[in-house]
Amino acid sequence: MKLATLSGNGPDGRLVVVSDDGSRFLAAEGLGTLQAALEAWDQAEPALRALAARLADGKGASLAAEAILAPLPRAWQWLDASAYRSHGELMERLFDTPPPAPGRPLMYQGMSHVFLAPTQDVPLPSEEDGIDFEGEFGVVTDRVPMGVTPAEAMKHIRLVVQINDWSLRAIAPIEMKTGFGWVQAKPACSVAPFAVTPDALGAHWRDGRVHLPLLVDWNGRRFGAARGEAMGVGFHELIAHAAATRDLCAGTVIGSGTVSNDNYREVGSSCIAERRGIEILDEGAPRTNYMRFGDTVRMEAVLSDGGILFGAIDQRVVKSV
Amino acid sequence: MKLATLSGNGPDGRLVVVSDDGSRFLAAEGLGTLQAALEAWDQAEPALRALAARLADGKGASLAAEAILAPLPRAWQWLDASAYRSHGELMERLFDTPPPAPGRPLMYQGMSHVFLAPTQDVPLPSEEDGIDFEGEFGVVTDRVPMGVTPAEAMKHIRLVVQINDWSLRAIAPIEMKTGFGWVQAKPACSVAPFAVTPDALGAHWRDGRVHLPLLVDWNGRRFGAARGEAMGVGFHELIAHAAATRDLCAGTVIGSGTVSNDNYREVGSSCIAERRGIEILDEGAPRTNYMRFGDTVRMEAVLSDGGILFGAIDQRVVKSV
Numbered sequence: 001m002k003l004a005t006l007s008g009n010g011p012d013g014r015l016v017v018v019s020d021d022g023s024r025f026l027a028a029e030g031l032g033t034l035q036a037a038l039e040a041w042d043q044a045e046p047a048l049r050a051l052a053a054r055l056a057d058g059k060g061a062s063l064a065a066e067a068i069l070a071p072l073p074r075a076w077q078w079l080d081a082s083a084y085r086s087h088g089e090l091m092e093r094l095f096d097t098p099p100p101a102p103g104r105p106l107m108y109q110g111m112s113h114v115f116l117a118p119t120q121d122v123p124l125p126s127e128e129d130g131i132d133f134e135g136e137f138g139v140v141t142d143r144v145p146m147g148v149t150p151a152e153a154m155k156h157i158r159l160v161v162q163i164n165d166w167s168l169r170a171i172a173p174i175e176m177k178t179g180f181g182w183v184q185a186k187p188a189c190s191v192a193p194f195a196v197t198p199d200a201l202g203a204h205w206r207d208g209r210v211h212l213p214l215l216v217d218w219n220g221r222r223f224g225a226a227r228g229e230a231m232g233v234g235f236h237e238l239i240a241h242a243a244a245t246r247d248l249c250a251g252t253v254i255g256s257g258t259v260s261n262d263n264y265r266e267v268g269s270s271c272i273a274e275r276r277g278i279e280i281l282d283e284g285a286p287r288t289n290y291m292r293f294g295d296t297v298r299m300e301a302v303l304s305d306g307g308i309l310f311g312a313i314d315q316r317v318v319k320s321v
Numbered sequence: 322m323k324l325a326t327l328s329g330n331g332p333d334g335r336l337v338v339v340s341d342d343g344s345r346f347l348a349a350e351g352l353g354t355l356q357a358a359l360e361a362w363d364q365a366e367p368a369l370r371a372l373a374a375r376l377a378d379g380k381g382a383s384l385a386a387e388a389i390l391a392p393l394p395r396a397w398q399w400l401d402a403s404a405y406r407s408h409g410e411l412m413e414r415l416f417d418t419p420p421p422a423p424g425r426p427l428m429y430q431g432m433s434h435v436f437l438a439p440t441q442d443v444p445l446p447s448e449e450d451g452i453d454f455e456g457e458f459g460v461v462t463d464r465v466p467m468g469v470t471p472a473e474a475m476k477h478i479r480l481v482v483q484i485n486d487w488s489l490r491a492i493a494p495i496e497m498k499t500g501f502g503w504v505q506a507k508p509a510c511s512v513a514p515f516a517v518t519p520d521a522l523g524a525h526w527r528d529g530r531v532h533l534p535l536l537v538d539w540n541g542r543r544f545g546a547a548r549g550e551a552m553g554v555g556f557h558e559l560i561a562h563a564a565a566t567r568d569l570c571a572g573t574v575i576g577s578g579t580v581s582n583d584n585y586r587e588v589g590s591s592c593i594a595e596r597r598g599i600e601i602l603d604e605g606a607p608r609t610n611y612m613r614f615g616d617t618v619r620m621e622a623v624l625s626d627g628g629i630l631f632g633a634i635d636q637r638v639v640k641s642v
Contacts, residue, residue: 074397074570076395076433077434079504082501097498098499100499101495101498104495106499107501108502108504109430109431109503109504110430111430113398113569113570114567114568125467125468125565129566146444147641171566174422176500176501177419178427179416179497179500180429180502180503181429181430181502182501182502183400183428183430183562183563184562184565184566185566187567244446244505245446245450245489245492245505245506246509247435249434252434320467320468
């Protein structure tokens, strides 16, 4: 089952169910918003699945003319990990930070009061900040109790999403040195149009990981196609880590961190910083610059048969006014 | 003007205006929640002030029997600084972290999907985590545009609050070392009952700082009485820092970090970690232990005439189930 949020009816938009091919939708009128559905998932899911069945029967209106927002245009909590060790090891080398302690995945609390729509322009103040994309997968949970085990956490994964975690690389190492984590270096993220239930991923969802490549195109040229399954820990383990000392609210979004594979020289990267890191290792200095205003980035995870899954993030960076 | 949120009507509670002495209230029925009022402050404020005038005339119901929540029982954004240099320098020495870069206040993004009510028990998983309180002041903004100047930011401070930023000290340095900031080390904060408009602080609000001592009692014994005005940067400067690369949503809460004064040996501390740091400096080792289950902490900023301002946080730490 695919869910999306259309604009209208306030900042949280209108929840709709989308056909598997992403072309048609039916409004989940009684439920209102995705946040509301996640807060009462046991009641909401059967109603949503009934709409999905009608869509499978060919019902529904065309999605083509609709303005699609992020599935959660804002969330009460966004926790982003760095679960791909090939990426993490490279960054630790570049930023001279230690590897994570055993059994302690890297994770930070990010801004969640805005998630940008998948095709809206991304306003940022300065090219000097080192504008970078980070292609990620993520999950959305229902309410998770403090102290949950990884096995129990798996059952709280209600939706899988695809994210661009915008990052400002000139600021990031300055903020990291303080130990306080990122504020200025991590503006709003963008999210692909469709949030999908784990079962809709079929064999592409296993061990709390998305088993698909994330295709990243920068200004229309392929930049990366790293596979999602290389996460060092699964999303269920990230949820258990996050919930060690707090309950997680329904609608908590947990990110994987930049998708990355050991053979990044062949498959490419999901962020510019990783490419620059490889250049430093291989050539002694980075030669790929960060993004310029007007640059575009497109991210999409496609099924092996070419079928649509989360839909595409396709955005342009612009100067904020 | 003093605002509070009473339980009822869902997770965001019911907004009320409270008499200056904290004894009576009138419900802000047309507005609903504090979050809603902050989103339309220009319209909300006159209606709230009209209720405050009626309270000044002796109207209103007794607050004594009401369940008071945090003014914002949850917020879309919570950014906490470390703006008291006497505290910061001690912590940097203890944790071997560098001082902040010039012009860059220390700030992290914290969990905001729950703010605990001022007298509810605080459930935490283990005494081994090093349970500590952190007495702070904070402000609540309306919507702030990206790139705001400190002078402009001052006008966006709609409310002043008093906060206990619960901290788990055994986890904090492990998370700091990664550069990602805190997740497990920073569970939900608690907030004092009344959010007050800056004008209600009178001469106690100046230069974006609260000019009052914060009285902290641990298990009924005075632990600290540090004054708020010693902030190295004011709240307006913290807002401008936070808004450098993002818009801030209405209802953003910005914290001062642990209130601390240069003469901490005389006035005491607003957290146990600071006391332990002083003991390490003076005696070579800490002798004050962190909190035990069953311990209580009370925090209140009182006016020079003994008058009530934010009301008191008064809580007990208990083992989470």
